Amino acid sequence: MKAFLGMGLLGSNFVKAMINKGEQVQVWNRTASRAKVLEAFGAKAFDSAADAVKGADVVHLCVKDDAAVDQVLEQAAPGFYKGVYIIDHTTTSAKGAVERTKAWKARGFIYLHAPVFMGPPNALASTGTMLVSGDQTVIAKMEPELSKMTGKLLNLGDVEGKAAGMKLIGNLFLIALTGALSDTLAMGKAQGITGDDILGLFDTWNPGAMTVARLKRIMAGGFDDPSWELSMARKDAGLMMSAANEGGTDLLVIPAIAAEMDKWIEQGHGDKDWTVFTSPNI
Template identity: 65%
Template sequence: MIAFLGMGLLGSNFVRAMINKGEKVQVWNRTPAKATALEQYGAKAFGAVADAVKGADTIHLTLKDDASVDEVLAMAEPGLKAGATIIDHTTTSAQGAIDRTKAWAKKGFTYVHAPVFMGPPNALESTGTMLVSGDPAVVARVEPALAKMTGKVLNFGPETGKAASMKLLGNLFLITLTGGLADTLAFAKSTDVTMDEVYKLFETWNPAGMVPARLKRMTSGSYNSPSWELSMARKDARLMIEAADKGSLTIIPAIAGKMDEYIAQGHGGDDWTVIAKDSVPK
């Protein structure tokens, strides 16, 4: 028996996919209507979270944050089956995942943090990417079930909380990418570039493929053979800021400030990726 707590778009589609695979699933949501809506697909909804987890060997969660996970699990605890496994797909802090793993182990339960890079359609189709880390024996035990939920499971090794850090790292990139695209659109609007022209550029010139090579260049530690000098990149950033409507750019002015710091340190003739020099992990 499986229990699933948190019937948002992601959780509800995970449940539907599980039912389609023949699983029996008990569900709960803070807003009861979202749980009862899944009864038409074969789920059994409960008004109390402690009742929803009764008899379940595995409890899945898709909630909001650390606080909501702790709160819901505390409410569920009286109904938990001895030795049950808790699999949390919520995006949380690494420290929260570490603390919960230790705390629930002391109580005789297994807590596994397995955040995802998936949208609701992926959850329904069992496609996408799920992250996991921690005790190798525990990961080996739960990984087959996790693989049924998604197209790919990435195991980041024995360090508890590593999966949480990797999930936040990925989301940071997505937020930064969206911020950069927002600046791109703001610049286009300021300079009378149409959306058709923007699409034409990116349909032909796809910078996504540059990411692995750019990461290697940024983390190489060697910046003295520039393909684009920092001083020249800073000049272009100045032209962008001057051409855009005042205050319309968010990301570029911040990067320009970082460029100024490194130019002041004597890196103007280095490759512009030198601005990442002090950020590279050991």
């Protein structure tokens, strides 16, 4: 029998998927009504986290952040039996994941951090990607359980906290990409170019296809052999900011990048490959 703590969009759909696969699931949420709703799908809701985990050999949770994970697990702890597996799908800090793994092991419980690149539809359909890292014996034991929940279970090795770090890296890219898309639409608006026009451009010229090659080039260095000089890229960034300003709109990402470019040009790197400003982070 399983328990699931945290009935947000992801958690509730994970539970529905488990029930659809014939699992018995006990659920809890700080706002009790969100857990009660799952009874219509076959879950058993509890008002207490400790009661919800009683009898469960695997306890899943998906809450807001590190502090919420710590708080919820402490509330549930009186209901744990020795040897229970605690599977945390919350996006947290790597430090928090490492500390919790150690702390709960010392208390006689097994904690595994398994964050996901999954939206609510993925949780319901058991698609998307789930990340794990750490004790390979624990991961091997839990692999059948976790594989049923996702399209791909990505084992990142035995380094505790690596899954948490990789999850944050992925989310960083998504946030940065969304900021870039916002700038793209703002530039279009400033110049009378529609979103449909931009989609048409991307249908023909796909910048996403360059991502892996660009990352490899940055990691390899070689900034003395430019494909696009930093000074020229900075010139274009200036044109972008001017066009946006003249069109009465603001850019989110480009001004910060342009400011960093200026620092590197002032240091004498204007004739280097434009990606040179990334070099401290390699």
